[in-house]
Amino acid sequence: MSLIDTARAARDNAYARYSKFRVGAALRTSSGAVFAGCNVENAAYPEGTCAEAGAIAAMVLAGERDIAELVVIADSVAPVPPCGGCRQKIAEFAKPDVTVTMLGCEGAQVHMSVADLLPGAFRAGHLGGG
Ligand code: THU
Numbered sequence: 001m002s003l004i005d006t007a008r009a010a011r012d013n014a015y016a017r018y019s020k021f022r023v024g025a026a027l028r029t030s031s032g033a034v035f036a037g038c039n040v041e042n043a044a045y046p047e048g049t050c051a052e053a054g055a056i057a058a059m060v061l062a063g064e065r066d067i068a069e070l071v072v073i074a075d076s077v078a079p080v081p082p083c084g085g086c087r088q089k090i091a092e093f094a095k096p097d098v099t100v101t102m103l104g105c106e107g108a109q110v111h112m113s114v115a116d117l118l119p120g121a122f123r124a125g126h127l128g129g130g
Pocket residue numbers: 016019021022023038039040041048049050051052081082083086
């Protein structure tokens with residue numbers, strides 16, 4: 001299955017009871033493994049989690065840490081960009097030149113690098129005290 005189809009299938013399982021805005025994400029690591037996630041909302045709204053966060057958690061659980069490619073798809077015609085928090089989560093595990101593909105539900109695609117999604121990202125190196 002392609003990464004796009006994997007993201008689409010993840011979106012089908014989204015728990016978007018409150019926003020009705022289903023999101024699916026799929027990523028491929030440098031080893032070739034694929035992980036997917038969907039948004040999981042909660043009656044306590046801030047406790048909901050994004051699709052990207054789910055895919056990243058699955059990747060880390062499996063012992064992988066290097067995102068090579070990531071796809072996000074929602075229900076909207078316009079491709080949906082990752083939220084600010086997800087940009088930071090993606091930047092933790094993806095090099096600046098990694099491509100994030102945003103898909104619209106009717107096929108529109110936008111491609112952006114991690115560096116363009118989060119310029120000046122706060123990274124592990126900033127914790128060095130230097
Ligand atoms: N959402 C994601 O899953 N990923 C994003 O990057 C943007 C927003 C979800 C969170 C919430 O469940 C719904 O979309 C509406 O904000």
